[in-house]
Amino acid sequence: MHTVGELLRQWRHRRRLSQLDLAIAADVSARHVSLVETGRSRPSAEMVLRLAAQLDVPLRERNRLLLAAGFAPRFPERPLGADALSTARDAVARVLRAHEPYPALVIDRHWNIVLTNRAVGPFLADVAPELLRPPVNMLRLGLDPRGLAPWLVNLADVRSVLRARVGRQLAAAPDGRLTALYEELLAPAEGEEATAPPADSDVTITMTFRFDGRELRLFSTITTFGTPLDITLDEVAIESYYPADAETAAYFTDGGGAEGRAA
Structure with a gap:
């Protein structure tokens, strides 16, 4: 020890x-x-x-x-559904609802999905049932061939971005379970070089889905609690997705996001 x-x-x-x-x-x-x-x-x-x-x-x-150092822990870890976290939980729920009709979800430090808004549902319609059994892992959902990977047009770019994000996360705070996920889903194969995320955009790197007979381009932002005193709040993040072009925005605002299915 x-x-x-x-x-x-x-x-x-x-x-x-x-x-x-x-x-x-x-x-x-x-x-x-x-x-x-x-x-x-x-x-x-x-x-x-x-x-x-x-x-x-x-x-x-x-x-x-x-x-x-011989002292008692100072920071509690309570489920997001606990009464003590009701104010924070309500704030998260408001953020998720306010972001509709665009997708948004809450993930924990191992990239398990904690909460989603309604706009996420259509993207999961054709995902293999075993990937939707709790805890649903966002990395596995996005990169597994039984998940969203077949509909990600720029899967290699997305994998590079996720590899860099998880790599930074592990460098900041090593974690055995996250390391195992990295090795399973993101580590370069033998003989493969780890490529840097693409830098061909002046603004941000997008994810391009082939969805409902068209290509949807989305970019994401991450929201965290600024001064948490609870471990759960310290480790959750809200991932919000925004349309990267007018066609994608129209798909969601015209109601396509409520009923679309991967194709």
Whole structure:
């Protein structure tokens, strides 16, 4: 089991900061940071949290740091359906509804779909039933041949974008389950070079679906909670999709998104 000093040093190296960089950011001495990392000084819970905040450590891992230092965890993890999260849940539901007629969904840190709005439904109509058994994973849904992959015109570009996103996520906070998903769905095959996401757009990279007899071009934005104190809220994100051209916008606003089926 790692000590709190060892864990803090790992996070500092991951963020590519020197002890002096971290000390300045946390308003402590570099000597104190060194003493904590080497185990010669036992930090208070407040000091652990101060250093963790400057290192942008996820709340789940801040609890781990506190436990390693001999303190109780500070951040609860409650289901999104819990009464304590009702205000946050209602806010998420309002965002999803307000985004209609365009698709939007909520994913957790492992890319499992937590909630969707009604515009997502038609895209799942021809997905294999086994991929829709909870928890429904967005990565598998998009890249599995039984999912949306056959209707993604630019599947290779989408895979490159997802590979880069998950790669950044793992670099920021390593996770065994997410690593397994990356290896299963995104890691380059033997002899294949990992290509960078395409850079041929002046604005953003789109996903192009062949859907309902036409091509729909969508780009996405990601919304997260700004100052969460609950692990669940810290780890969920709202993925909202927007039309990238007038034809795609018309498909949704004219009612096509409510009844369309992949073809």
